[in-house]
Amino acid sequence: MDDREVRVFSDADALSRAAAEHLVAIALEAAHARGQALIALSGGNTPQGLYAILPQLPYRSQSPWAQMQFFWGDERCVPPGDPESNYGQAKREFLDRVPVPAENLHRVKGELEPDVAAQEYGLVLRQFSSDGLAWPRLDWVLLGMGADGHTASLFPGPISPKERERPVIAVTANYQGRPANRVSLTPRVFNSARSVVFLVTGEEKADALAGVLAGAPDPERWPAQRIRPETGSVLWLVDRPAASRLPKDFRPAPVTF
Numbered sequence: 042m043d044d045r046e047v048r049v050f051s052d053a054d055a056l057s058r059a060a061a062e063h064l065v066a067i068a069l070e071a072a073h074a075r076g077q078a079l080i081a082l083s084g085g086n087t088p089q090g091l092y093a094i095l096p097q098l099p100y101r102s103q104s105p106w107a108q109m110q111f112f113w114g115d116e117r118c119v120p121p122g123d124p125e126s127n128y129g130q131a132k133r134e135f136l137d138r139v140p141v142p143a144e145n146l147h148r149v150k151g152e153l154e155p156d157v158a159a160q161e162y163g164l165v166l167r168q169f170s171s172d173g174l175a176w177p178r179l180d181w182v183l184l185g186m187g188a189d190g191h192t193a194s195l196f197p198g199p200i201s202p203k204e205r206e207r208p209v210i211a212v213t214a215n216y217q218g219r220p221a222n223r224v225s226l227t228p229r230v231f232n233s234a235r236s237v238v239f240l241v242t243g244e245e246k247a248d249a250l251a252g253v254l255a256g257a258p259d260p261e262r263w264p265a266q267r268i269r270p271e272t273g274s275v276l277w278l279v280d281r282p283a284a285s286r287l288p289k290d291f292r293p294a295p296v297t298f
């Protein structure tokens with residue numbers, strides 16, 4: 042069964058609203074079923090539209106803020122106040138503007154040595170472990186994708202034994218002049234999630250999107266292909282330029298909005 046769904050949007054606002062609605066629905070369901078909703082956020086420019094609308098109505102009044110626990114799928118190794126920090130970005134643009142308790146924010150300590158930060162974050166995840174895992178079964182994971190097919194801080198190239206074995210790893214990679222030292226959750230954690238949402242916009246990502254979704258399986262070349270939740274769903278929210286090189290016979294056929 043292919044549990045992927047691809048939705049194509051003609052405007053950025055509609056894409057962000059679809060992501061916000063999806064997050065709120067999953068958070069309410071999780072809070073109702075298990076008393077908390079475990080969310081992982083991403084960095085990059087693409088989620089800015091989503092972060093801007095979440096503090097607004099109707100999402101502000103609909104979301105179960107006190108029951109939402111926030112984690113990060115990856116972090117750049119810079120202090121939290123640095124403009125390049127993924128935590129700092131989400132905090133400034135979104136979390137400081139909603140009534141989420143400070144103790145519900147579980148950031149990667151980007152100010153530490155990458156290996157130390159990765160190890161420390163593994164311990165943070167362990168506190169939320171469930172289902173016999175050493176990490177939480179995340180309810181909603183937000184991911185972006187680079188023009189090279191990377192996602193979180195999982196970059197093209199040979200997959201390291203650490204990536205296969207551990208929940209959190211330190212990574213060094215150069216991409217568009219962003220901080221090279223990073224910490225990333227691994228596919229072990231992403232693939233136990235209940236729901237993963239990719240946001241992908243822009244023509245410069247069209248080749249990678251076609252490669253990831255419609256190309257032959259090649260997870261070393263296309264890291265986003267490493268994300269295949271065992272029992273969860275994957276929703277791709279993309280804009281028209283990013284979807285422009287998907288083959289005409291792509292299945293399941295994208296739904297256009």
Ligand code: 6PG
Pocket residue numbers: 083084085086087088115116117127184185186187191192193194219
């Ligand atoms: C980061 C990310 C990364 C990001 C992609 C896409 O720390 O940079 O979490 O995986 O999602 O690089 O970035 P853009 O949205 O800026 O294209």
